[in-house]
Amino acid sequence: MTKFFEALANVFRIPDLRKRVLFTLGLLAVYRVGAYIPTPGIDTNRFAEFFQRN
Numbered sequence: 160m161t162k163f164f165e166a167l168a169n170v171f172r173i174p175d176l177r178k179r180v181l182f183t184l185g186l187l188a189v190y191r192v193g194a195y196i197p198t199p200g201i202d203t204n205r206f207a208e209f210f211q212r213n
Contacts, residue, residue, distance in 0.1 A: 171177050197203070 169176075170180055
């Protein structure tokens with residue numbers, strides 16, 4: 160278990176790797192927040208009905 164924490168600490172010691180990991184986590188956060196924003200012009204009832212049929 161300590162090797163896991165050492166590896167995690169190494170991620171934040173290497174600047175390029177830290178930048179890539181934080182960028183990826185940022186993209187995931189934006190994606191998750193965007194999933195809750197309704198799209199204008201889409202009837203959510205028909206959208207849900209479409210996916211229930213498939």
